[in-house]
Amino acid sequence: MEKIILDCDPGHDDAIAILLAAGNPNIDLLGITTVSGNHNVENTTRNALSTCTAYGIKVPVAKGSPGPLVSDQVLAVEIHGETGLDGPELPPASFDLDRRHAVDFIIETVMAHEPKTVTLVPVGPYTNIALAIRKDPRIIGRVKKVVAMGGSYTRGNITPAAEFNVYADPEAADVVFRADWDVTMVGLDLTQTQALATPDLQDRVRAVGGPIAKFILDIWAFIATTHGGLLQIAYPAIHDACCVAALIDPAIITTEKADIRVETAGRWTKGMTVCNFEKMGGMRHFGGTAGEQVNFRHTVAMKLDHQKFCDLIVDALERLSRN
Ligand code: BDR
Ligand code: CA
Numbered sequence: 604m605e606k607i608i609l610d611c612d613p614g615h616d617d618a619i620a621i622l623l624a625a626g627n628p629n630i631d632l633l634g635i636t637t638v639s640g641n642h643n644v645e646n647t648t649r650n651a652l653s654t655c656t657a658y659g660i661k662v663p664v665a666k667g668s669p670g671p672l673v674s675d676q677v678l679a680v681e682i683h684g685e686t687g688l689d690g691p692e693l694p695p696a697s698f699d700l701d702r703r704h705a706v707d708f709i710i711e712t713v714m715a716h717e718p719k720t721v722t723l724v725p726v727g728p729y730t731n732i733a734l735a736i737r738k739d740p741r742i743i744g745r746v747k748k749v750v751a752m753g754g755s756y757t758r759g760n761i762t763p764a765a766e767f768n769v770y771a772d773p774e775a776a777d778v779v780f781r782a783d784w785d786v787t788m789v790g791l792d793l794t795q796t797q798a799l800a801t802p803d804l805q806d807r808v809r810a811v812g813g814p815i816a817k818f819i820l821d822i823w824a825f826i827a828t829t830h831g832g833l834l835q836i837a838y839p840a841i842h843d844a845c846c847v848a849a850l851i852d853p854a855i856i857t858t859e860k861a862d863i864r865v866e867t868a869g870r871w872t873k874g875m876t877v878c879n880f881e882k883m884g885g886m887r888h889f890g891g892t893a894g895e896q897v898n899f900r901h902t903v904a905m906k907l908d909h910q911k912f913c914d915l916i917v918d919a920l921e922r923l924s925r926n
Pocket of ligand 2: 611612613614616617640641726727843
């Protein structure tokens with residue numbers, strides 16, 4: 604059983620990550636923390652609470668950072684709409700937020716559990732995680748690992764070089780990738796090309812029926828228009844749920860070791876995750892006068908078993924629908 608804190612900015616694919624985490628018996632969802640990203644933190648928090656209300660998910664939800672550490676705020680309204688979760692209808696939230704700020708929730712939860720038992724799953728900009736490290740660096744040694752959606756070793760989606768979550772708060776991503784803990788980068792190379800809501804998956808979800816299936820189908824119907832239109836992706840990408848899936852069944856992704864650096868200041872490359880792959884020979888240093896030491900300690904998600912991924916989504920949907 605993997606104990607996780609899902610740090611998110613719902614967000615259509617974030618909502619599916621919530622459902623997968625809540626609906627799989629191998630995940631112990633300790634809490635949901637929210638951050639600004641796809642929309643402002645008021646909307647992402649409301650969307651998280653409403654999703655939990657609608658589908659009987661009873662976990663603490665703690666509201667987090669309203670904006671990035673240093674950069675100007677960038678929202679993904681053109682992808683996720685004016686509410687951050689346009690398309691499906693959701694009820695108003697019927698339960699209260701956790702009284703703590705997300706940063707304190709993360710620190711207190713990690714410190715309250717045995718060392719190396721809690722995994723952080725950031726699937727929005729990494730602002731909360733970076734602030735939690737700053738506020739209490741003990742969490743670095745205490746966390747089991749970090750499985751983060753974001754970055755890319757090939758192309759970006761908000762710029763040619765950068766993926767949205769990293770671009771939206773590159774300084775926070777820099778803090779997270781520099782910290783001495785185990786980070787897996789589940790980037791666009793996997794999520795935007797392989798984790799797609801294919802017609803076959805949509806048919807399987809439709810066959811389950813009921814309100815949760817409708818919610819997921821409505822999510823994909825909306826995202827098909829923005830992913831298809833703006834990004835020219837064939838089917839909706841289910842980015843964030845890939846992190847949860849990889850924790851449920853590590854065999855669902857193949858990985859390679861790399862040393863990842865975040866570009867915080869490039870004119871055309873701000874937010875780029877520069878991946879130095881061990882398997883490809885590995886460059887000996889990152890250049891610059893510092894000639895920084897290379898350490899292939901990061902893990903990069905490479906290939907997704909799409910069939911198994913779809914099975915997990917359908918299984919979670921069936922379980923939640925029975926509750
Ligand atoms: C990431 O950006 C957001 O729009 C999605 O929710 C996902 O976390 C993909 O680049
Ligand atoms: Ca997200």
